[in-house]
Amino acid sequence: MKILGIETSCDDTASAVVNDKGEVLSNVLSSQEQFHKDFGGIVPEIASRKHAELIGYVIKDALKLSHSEMKDIDAVSVTYGPGLVGSLLVGVEAAKAISFSLDIPLIGINHLEGHIYALFLKGSPLHYVKNPFPLLILIVSGGHTELILMKEHLTYKLLGKTRDDAAGEALDKFARALGYSYPGGPVIEKLGKDGDPNFYHFPRANFPGTAYEFSFSGLKTAGVYYIEKHRDELKSHLNDIAASFEEAVADMLVEKTIRAARDFSVKGIGIVGGVSANKRLRKKFLKKSKTEVYFPGNGFSTDNAAMVAMAGLMRYKKGQRDNLLLDAVSRLELY
Amino acid sequence: MNVFCINNAFPPTTIVFSSMEKLFFSVTENPPAKQPNNILYIAKQMMTLFSFSPKDIDFVSVVSGPGSFTGTRIGIVDGKMIAFSLNIPIVSLNSLELLAADFEEEVIPLLPAGRKEYFIARFQNGRRIEQDRCVGEEELSLMKGTFVAPTNSVEKIIKNGKLIVRIPSPFVVAKKSFEKFAEGKVAKEPLSLAPLYLRSVDMIFKKMR
Numbered sequence A: 001m002k003i004l005g006i007e008t009s010c011d012d013t014a015s016a017v018v019n020d021k022g023e024v025l026s027n028v029l030s031s032q033e034q035f036h037k038d039f040g041g042i043v044p045e046i047a048s049r050k051h052a053e054l055i056g057y058v059i060k061d062a063l064k065l066s067h068s069e070m071k072d073i074d075a076v077s078v079t080y081g082p083g084l085v086g087s088l089l090v091g092v093e094a095a096k097a098i099s100f101s102l103d104i105p106l107i108g109i110n111h112l113e114g115h116i117y118a119l120f121l122k123g124s125p126l127h128y129v130k131n132p133f134p135l136l137i138l139i140v141s142g143g144h145t146e147l148i149l150m151k152e153h154l155t156y157k158l159l160g161k162t163r164d165d166a167a168g169e170a171l172d173k174f175a176r177a178l179g180y181s182y183p184g185g186p187v188i189e190k191l192g193k194d195g196d197p198n199f200y201h202f203p204r205a206n207f208p209g210t211a212y213e214f215s216f217s218g219l220k221t222a223g224v225y226y227i228e229k230h231r232d233e234l235k236s237h238l239n240d241i242a243a244s245f246e247e248a249v250a251d252m253l254v255e256k257t258i259r260a261a262r263d264f265s266v267k268g269i270g271i272v273g274g275v276s277a278n279k280r281l282r283k284k285f286l287k288k289s290k291t292e293v294y295f296p297g298n299g300f301s302t303d304n305a306a307m308v309a310m311a312g313l314m315r316y317k318k319g320q321r322d323n324l325l326l327d328a329v330s331r332l333e334l335y
Numbered sequence B: 001m002n003v004f005c006i007n008n009a010f011p012p013t014t015i016v017f018s019s020m021e022k023l024f025f026s027v028t029e030n031p032p033a034k035q036p037n038n039i040l041y042i043a044k045q046m047m048t049l050f051s052f053s054p055k056d057i058d059f060v061s062v063v064s065g066p067g068s069f070t071g072t073r074i075g076i077v078d079g080k081m082i083a084f085s086l087n088i089p090i091v092s093l094n095s096l097e098l099l100a101a102d103f104e105e106e107v108i109p110l111l112p113a114g115r116k117e118y119f120i121a122r123f124q125n126g127r128r129i130e131q132d133r134c135v136g137e138e139e140l141s142l143m144k145g146t147f148v149a150p151t152n153s154v155e156k157i158i159k160n161g162k163l164i165v166r167i168p169s170p171f172v173v174a175k176k177s178f179e180k181f182a183e184g185k186v187a188k189e190p191l192s193l194a195p196l197y198l199r200s201v202d203m204i205f206k207k208m209r
């Protein structure tokens, strides 16, 4: 069995083919980063236009690289939210048109569920664990910072999320204050790679009583303020400052996650989403956690369509079938 | 030979399934703003009702604008992905050409473009004599001639001309599609089919500021 995945929730047009063993047969992604760079962020109308231009080619490539033809595809799964509605619509319509033409099942996927199922793709360590539940999930990206408890496949309980900014957003804003363009996370990682994380101690937010909630706006403000006040230091200590900021973000994520893992006696922790690719964060988790920590395989932390196909496969097995009225939902909840 | 046509570039949305000799079914509707796009849902229901399957489609035709950005995009993505999935050809129709298709006299097809702007062109006997362009309310109010629009919402703006409100009939949509196909105007690279926006994102940005 082969399942086609389609992902267009933000600024990447992606498609992948995954088989019923969770093996990634192809994983194609076309980034629009260069088109949005000049605007300092994502322009929805540009994103929609680019998706509409690229979607067919990306799907064609995904088929070709998996040595498949359209007729070999048994089901099509697509991200239908959350995300930019105009972007989502392109992927959803493409999936509907394929389902309509070939008379194959259509499966709508929540983008966050997609990120979680990147952990279960073949090649990722969690794929080989027989019963990983209860499993704690930290979704951490430019738009999300959430702790979720999974007692079994496809069921989610929200333990806590950010009260304000997402962790990735704080990294983006900090990078912008340093004069770098979007997306900022990878820039900070590169700068901070050889820096001293203890050069400056940025404040870590702490809420008594809300154990699993995050807050990054305070850290973000402190970071931007620090840059403004220490322009002279930027030249000589740019790497140290980037490393220090990254360290603060990682500390906050690790502390709350480990606390939740202990409180809920989970068997494992899965860290997913764009920021989960961050090496400093990965190292810190592996060092501090007594519970087994899992990350998506290489290249599957950031948005991709293989994760959508994998989530689609799980939902297909569970019997989910969506009809051709499937619609894009910009604020789709997972819980 | 059967064609499946989609117009989602301007309201009302129209789908047509037709052979050269016979129109099998068509659906024309003005969908409420917040309803999910139902082109393919309805097409599937109708096909089943009339004992057809998508395999009976020999080529696709889609209205590629100018018109609503999102609406046109949905129509085009539907159309090109059907063509790709079934490995069949696709032709594209121009919105303004379609509006002018049934007129012998000189007409100015007209579509609202949002932000007090309008897409127009000029046709005589169905043949284009002026390129598609985007004009403002003021220029439009000064223009003379016979306008053809699918809605009477533009009535007040046309001060020096005559307005004919006309929705392209399913027969006209099918006829135009077969004409394009016969003329060999099949998209060489179906997946490259993109909406005719007539306005760049830069232009929209400037207007917003």
Ligand SMILES: [Zn+2]
Residues within 6 Å of the ligand: A111, A115, A141, A273, A274, A302, A303
């Ligand atoms: Zn994502």
